[in-house]
Amino acid sequence: MQVSTTLDIEKAATILKLLGDKTRLTMVKILDSNDCCVCEFVEIFKASQPAISQHIRKLKDAGIVREARRGQWIIYSLNKESEFYSFVQNLLHHLPNQDFKLQELEEQGLRISCDS
Amino acid sequence: MQVSTTLDIEKAATILKLLGDKTRLTMVKILDSNDCCVCEFVEIFKASQPAISQHIRKLKDAGIVREARRGQWIIYSLNKESEFYSFVQNLLHHLPNQDFKLQELEEQGLRISCDS
DNA sequence: TGAAAATATAAGTGGATTATTATATGCTAA
DNA sequence: TTAGCATATAATAATCCACTTATATTTTCA
Numbered sequence: 001m002q003v004s005t006t007l008d009i010e011k012a013a014t015i016l017k018l019l020g021d022k023t024r025l026t027m028v029k030i031l032d033s034n035d036c037c038v039c040e041f042v043e044i045f046k047a048s049q050p051a052i053s054q055h056i057r058k059l060k061d062a063g064i065v066r067e068a069r070r071g072q073w074i075i076y077s078l079n080k081e082s083e084f085y086s087f088v089q090n091l092l093h094h095l096p097n098q099d100f101k102l103q104e105l106e107e108q109g110l111r112i113s114c115d116s
Numbered sequence: 117m118q119v120s121t122t123l124d125i126e127k128a129a130t131i132l133k134l135l136g137d138k139t140r141l142t143m144v145k146i147l148d149s150n151d152c153c154v155c156e157f158v159e160i161f162k163a164s165q166p167a168i169s170q171h172i173r174k175l176k177d178a179g180i181v182r183e184a185r186r187g188q189w190i191i192y193s194l195n196k197e198s199e200f201y202s203f204v205q206n207l208l209h210h211l212p213n214q215d216f217k218l219q220e221l222e223e224q225g226l227r228i229s230c231d232s
Numbered sequence: 233t234g235a236a237a238a239t240a241t242a243a244g245t246g247g248a249t250t251a252t253t254a255t256a257t258g259c260t261a262a
Numbered sequence: 263t264t265a266g267c268a269t270a271t272a273a274t275a276a277t278c279c280a281c282t283t284a285t286a287t288t289t290t291c292a
Contacts (some may be wrong), residue, residue: 003209009145012211013138020133021280022126029125038239051281053240072238072289087210093119094203095128137250154269167251169270188259188268233292240287249278257270262263 005086015084018062019091023047024055028078028088029098031065035077036102043110044101064088121202131200134178135207139163140171144194144204145214147181151193152218159226160217180204 007015019025023045030036030044041052056076059065066079079085105111123131135141139161146152146160157168172192175181182195195201221227 005210006212007210009142009211009214010138012207013136013141015136016132016141016207017136020129020131020136022129023280025129025132026125039237048282049239050241050283054280057240069289074239087207090206090210091128091132091203094121094123094206095125096122098125155267164252165269166253166271170250173270185259188266190269235290235292237290238288240285242285243283245280245282247279247281250276252275253273255270255272258268260265260267262265 003086003090005083007084007087011084012087015062015064015087018058018064019088021055023052024059025095026098026101027055028059028064029092029095030101031076031078032089032092033097033099034102035075037073037075039073040102040105040111043105119202119206121199123200123203127200128203131178131180131203134174134180135204137171139168140175141211142214142217143171144175144180145208145211146217147192147194148205148208149213149215150218151191153189153191155189156218156221156227159221 019028026045027036027041038049038052038056041047041056042049045052056065060067060076062084063079063082064084065076068075068077078088082088102111135144142161143152143157154165154168154172157163157172158165161168172181176183176192178200179195179198180200181192184191184193194204198204218227
């Protein structure tokens, strides 16, 4: 296997610990194929808004996701410039697609907010 | 990227949390190229024997490593039959080789124990 | 301008995780 | 058969983590 980047073991452990949480790991898998805002995650995970915001902040602090304000929403996406991007990509390839979660939202009309 | 196995997200998060610890991650990286016993890890990590045993037990409980008694020593190795093996392998490829740690032990004559 | 929506942040709490200390187990060799 | 080594296990203490509740900030729109 050819690997593009070699990570410091300490940094790698930090990233793995971050992703070693079901909510954050699922978030990142979803963000791998869609941009998303906090309110959507709140729906998907049936969690409180502060809980979701706190998970996202950890991912943002580590540089794994980035944010872009769009009106009153803040849209999150994977940060492709992150030094961990290819590492995370490789992980994600082992996980089942989670797009059905967003599709469910769409069917409930709960995804209009971040459409476009 | 072609991936051999797809893991349940929940299981994947569990494995990532396990590996999201510098000591355990380094252990697994070392075991990727060498079998090892507890006393060697104690030396390498300058940690207490119970602390090391407890880390190893977590890896063993998850099926990532297996043990084989050899006289008074117990030799640990990566469990290639684990359903997580290819997942873990992929991770490890991103990490720098840690063989120098065992080489240091050898130079101090502290590796005789597990030689075979 | 003021109300409402989306999000962030702070403080506090309970549960999980890690290390320590103490003790038990299993094997070897004298 | 007993002493010593390697390792496991149990109990406990300290630290960390994720969630909750409460509040602040930013933006939109009427």
